[in-house]
Amino acid sequence: MQLIKIGGLGVVALFSLAVQAETVFVTLEKDNALAVVDPLAGKLVKIVPVGQKPRGIAISRDGKFLYVAASDENTIKIIDSDTLQETGRLPSGADPETFAVSPDGKLMYVSNEDDSMVTVIDIAAGKAVDTIKVGLEPEGITVSPDNRWVVSTSETTNMLHWIDVKTRQVVENTLVEPRPRAASFTADSQQLWATSEMTGTVVVVDAASKQIQHSIRLLVPGVSADLVQAVGVVIDNQRRYAYVALGPANRVAVINAQTYQVEKFLLVGQRVWNLAFSPDQKRLYTTNGLSNDISIIDLDEQKVGKSVAVGRNPWGVVVKP
Amino acid sequence: MNILHYWRALSGIVGRELLRFLHQRERFVSALVRPLVWLFVFAAGFRAALGIAISPPYETYILYEVYITPGLIGMIQLFNGMQSSLSMVYDREMGSMRMLMVCPLPRWFLLSSKLIAGTAVSVLQAYAFLGIAWLDDIQAPPVGYLWILPALLLSGMMLGALGLLLSSFIRQLENFAGVMNFVIFPVFFMSTALYPLWKIKESSELLYILAEYNPFSQAVELIRFALYGQLNLQALLFTAGAFILFMAAAIFGYNPSKGMMVRKGGGD
Numbered sequence: 001m002q003l004i005k006i007g008g009l010g011v012v013a014l015f016s017l018a019v020q021a022e023t024v025f026v027t028l029e030k031d032n033a034l035a036v037v038d039p040l041a042g043k044l045v046k047i048v049p050v051g052q053k054p055r056g057i058a059i060s061r062d063g064k065f066l067y068v069a070a071s072d073e074n075t076i077k078i079i080d081s082d083t084l085q086e087t088g089r090l091p092s093g094a095d096p097e098t099f100a101v102s103p104d105g106k107l108m109y110v111s112n113e114d115d116s117m118v119t120v121i122d123i124a125a126g127k128a129v130d131t132i133k134v135g136l137e138p139e140g141i142t143v144s145p146d147n148r149w150v151v152s153t154s155e156t157t158n159m160l161h162w163i164d165v166k167t168r169q170v171v172e173n174t175l176v177e178p179r180p181r182a183a184s185f186t187a188d189s190q191q192l193w194a195t196s197e198m199t200g201t202v203v204v205v206d207a208a209s210k211q212i213q214h215s216i217r218l219l220v221p222g223v224s225a226d227l228v229q230a231v232g233v234v235i236d237n238q239r240r241y242a243y244v245a246l247g248p249a250n251r252v253a254v255i256n257a258q259t260y261q262v263e264k265f266l267l268v269g270q271r272v273w274n275l276a277f278s279p280d281q282k283r284l285y286t287t288n289g290l291s292n293d294i295s296i297i298d299l300d301e302q303k304v305g306k307s308v309a310v311g312r313n314p315w316g317v318v319v320k321p
Numbered sequence: 322m323n324i325l326h327y328w329r330a331l332s333g334i335v336g337r338e339l340l341r342f343l344h345q346r347e348r349f350v351s352a353l354v355r356p357l358v359w360l361f362v363f364a365a366g367f368r369a370a371l372g373i374a375i376s377p378p379y380e381t382y383i384l385y386e387v388y389i390t391p392g393l394i395g396m397i398q399l400f401n402g403m404q405s406s407l408s409m410v411y412d413r414e415m416g417s418m419r420m421l422m423v424c425p426l427p428r429w430f431l432l433s434s435k436l437i438a439g440t441a442v443s444v445l446q447a448y449a450f451l452g453i454a455w456l457d458d459i460q461a462p463p464v465g466y467l468w469i470l471p472a473l474l475l476s477g478m479m480l481g482a483l484g485l486l487l488s489s490f491i492r493q494l495e496n497f498a499g500v501m502n503f504v505i506f507p508v509f510f511m512s513t514a515l516y517p518l519w520k521i522k523e524s525s526e527l528l529y530i531l532a533e534y535n536p537f538s539q540a541v542e543l544i545r546f547a548l549y550g551q552l553n554l555q556a557l558l559f560t561a562g563a564f565i566l567f568m569a570a571a572i573f574g575y576n577p578s579k580g581m582m583v584r585k586g587g588g589d
Contacts, residue, residue: 042380181416222365250382267381267382267383267384268381268382269382282455291382295381295382296381303460304379304381304382305380305381306381307381307382
């Protein structure tokens with residue numbers, strides 16, 4: 001019996017090796033297209049048109065559909081992740097840029113920068129079901145993995161707005177450094193990490209008290225402080241490291257998520273914007289808006305392995321297992 | 322004359338050179354200090370100097386320190402080659418050269434032994450330098466540290482042969498300053514050690530041509546690619562060709578009846 005089990009495990013291991021190949025999708029803001037990259041080969045596979053000014057991108061839980069915010073078309077497109085054909089549209093409101101999908105995959109929360117609100121969309125029904133008033137110029141948006149909180153960051157009000165998923169009301173605000181850009185929860189939903197572009201700061205907020213626990217100022221040796229603009233932030237599932245994209249500083253900060261010390265700055269392409277993990281969290285993909293490429297970071301070694309040219313102004317990135 | 326004689330001569334020459342190297346600890350330190358100053362002081366000011374282009378063998382953006390590391394290894398070998406040429410002049414002045422040259426083995430073999438000895442020393446220095454660079458997070462893939470060995474041997478021999486050739490021209494130790502100004506500096510600065518070719522091309526087409534055909538550039542590129550586990554065939558052929566050329570000229574130069582020794586007044 002034991003032997004069979006071991007044999008079975010071997011087969012599973014082999015199988016998982018075979019299907020490890022993943023696909024990276026990158027929105028190209030200026031090319032109005034979607035770049036498809038094979039990250040293991042380090043090659044651009046193809047570029048397909050996707051709509052005017054594509055920015056935010058997400059993938060459905062089952063990996064079958066991509067959601068792409070086509071900002072100049074005022075819609076979020078649903079794209080089949082295999083055929084790359086448009087299969088539907090969601091009513092996002094004007095000029096959608098960033099959005100977040102709930103952990104159960106049913107709802108989508110879209111930041112409406114010009115209207116200072118968040119639109120809630122029922123994905124299956126393809127309908128907007130609610131709007132929530134938030135601060136001026138909402139930018140980053142995220143949903144906690146336990147599906148309790150939606151957090152919207154407003155660039156001008158300089159606040160994190162905590163929206164209760166059940167009541168769809170803002171129940172709490174956390175004041176942060178100027179121009180908060182992006183926010184991510186830890187996998188256990190206990191902490192929220194949020195970046196502030198103007199000061200190159202990332203704050204760690206306790207999800208229970210909504211109070212800032214740690215504030216980390218990111219200063220890159222040899223790079224002038226005003227170039228250090230914290231943007232995308234992700235934290236690994238074990239909360240060992242957080243990674244913060246530093247915009248025109250052309251670097252990704254590696255922060256020990258236990259000690260809150262910055263351990264390293266990794267050199268990537270110009271104006272690094274958004275970040276995405278590979279499904280096994282062994283790699284991190286960065287979009288470099290000005291150098292028109294993505295960088296692939298090996299997280300075991302914490303080294304940048306390769307940068308792959310993708311097209312003009314890569315913005316958002318998502319990985320399909 | 323059997324193989325044993327050859328072996329005895331080779332081990333004697335290499336042994337003497339290694340012994341001299343080990344005894345002159347200052348020489349080892351100074352050979353390391355020079356590239357380290359370049360790495361930690363000079364390169365520190367140019368961290369982002371390379372702009373945005375990615376050129377092979379690199380696959381992503383690199384700091385300037387990473388770029389000049391192979392160039393500084395080339396520098397170690399260049400200085401080492403010149404240093405052994407200096408020691409040849411010294412040997413000639415002291416008379417130990419005469420002892421070497423009257424040995425009943427072919428001249429090419431004696432000079433090659435001398436070259437191997439110098440190269441062995443430069444390889445040790447290069448690995449010590451790479452070790453320190455590793456600690457400063459300038460790290461190549463592990464396989465690169467293996468591949469770099471044959472590259473270092475060839476480039477070391479080529480630069481050593483250049484040194485040998487020069488030493489056949491130099492009459493006195495004092496002339497070494499001339500070598501410094503007229504050979505080492507131009508060879509080093511007109512190469513890809515400090516800037517990639519595309520960067521040089523931006524400023525001057527002439528400089529670009531000089532840098533491309535500079536044998537030192539080719540040696541540096543050979544080392545650079547090897548350090549990343551890749552073979553640069555053009556650099557390999559160019560470096561090997563330059564080695565054969567310099568070596569042949571040096572053997573000729575050390576011919577007591579025909580070469581530079583005659584012009585110098587019968588050698589030592």
